[in-house]
Amino acid sequence: MDAAACLAAEKHAGVSCVTASMDDIQFEEAARVGQIISIRTKVNRAFKTSMEVGIKVTVQDVLTNAEKIVSVAYATYVAKPVDAGKVELKPVELLSAEDHLEHTLAIERRRIRLGYVQVFQKLMQESNKEDTCEEKDAVSTEHTHVQSTELVLPPHANHHGNTFGGQIMAWMQTVASISASRLCRSHPILKSVNMFKFWGPSFVGDRLVFNAIVNNTFHNSVEVGVRVEAYNCEEWIKDQPRHINSAFLTFNAVNDKGELLTFPRVKPTTQDGVRRYHGAIARRRIRLTRKCMLSAKGDKPSDAWETSNQAYLSYSNIAALTHLASKPGWDITKTLDNVRIWTHEEGAVLSFKVEMQVKVPSHVAFSLLSDFSLRQHWDRHFL
Secondary structure (H helix, E strand, C coil), X not given: CHXXXXXXXXXXXXXXXXXXXXXXXXXXCCCCCCCEEEEEXXXXXXXCCEXXXXXXXXXXXXXXXXXXXXXXXXXXXXECCCCCCCCCCCCCCCCCHHHHHHHHHHHHHHHHHHHHHHHHHHHHHHHCCXXXXXXXXXXXXXXXXXXXXXXXXXXXXXXCCEECHHHHHHHHHHHHHHHHHHHHCCCCEEEEECCEEECCCCECCCEEXXXXXXXXXXXXXXXXXXXXXXXXXXXXXHCCCEEEEEEEEEEECECCCCCECCCCCEECCCHHHHHHHHHHXXXXXXXXXXXXXXXXXXXXXXXXXXXXXXHHHHHHHHHHHHHHHCCCCCEEEEEECCEEEEXXXXXXXXXXXEEECCCCCHHHHHHHHHCHHHHHHCCCCCC
């Protein structure tokens, strides 16, 4: 996934690119030996020096030809400057209705990324009010600690000499899986990877130290946190690590009948363990909120607005409205001054679309719409 997305980013930029961050990854299907995996990537939108790349992974069974989606993910890549200056990326050429939709939603996903820390900190404050597990049979999280060291060799690096982001993710998944198995005594199944960012690069010859530990369990799932530190030869001797990445992976486990196993409760025994325990609760609330809003279930037409979920609610609304507006069959019913009203009838559903022209200098409109901090000046419902 990382290599394919990097190729798409560099094709658009015309220069070398590096992975800056990866949004939450949800795994809907597991690929098995003998199946065909297809990875499709494209640049959805360019933001001056960075760009969003969409990644779609599907798996096809060779016997039935049935194709299923494994995962849909979004990564942010940054163009590496050739000289001292920054590289300004050209706009993405939009050729289809899907291109226009993803281009529109990319700005909302970017706002979610930028506001993630603020939402997480607010939920952490609420989570800290809750008590940690006091059950007698709860397992200490220290029992699940696993450490692994990997030497970065040439096959692990990309064409820039940096360690593949995907390779680091694979090593993280391995050590996190071992940590989770300490609780279920089975083979854990990776279900999701939390939004994470690469804080710094690592290179061929570096030693990467992975520390994994269970943060919390939630009945049928477990969250494992992994911290990655890098050392070159000199740093290795002096014990001066570089923190290059942290991520949080969620696992399930099943028995021989395919039924989900229940994980035992855990209890933190250190101050840092308590912080990670409550952090897992906050991240789970964000995951569940996002899953509920973006699933577009017909039996749940609306969601209650809260400050913590306004970004996902905005994204969900814009996605639905943009998809509706792009449908064919809109009929204009009324034109008055600078206002036009359109209608669209589909089955028992009648939709209205209103367009209004306003005379505002283009540079003023651009500054208001492009700067997130100014949104409250034109959107009364944004806090």
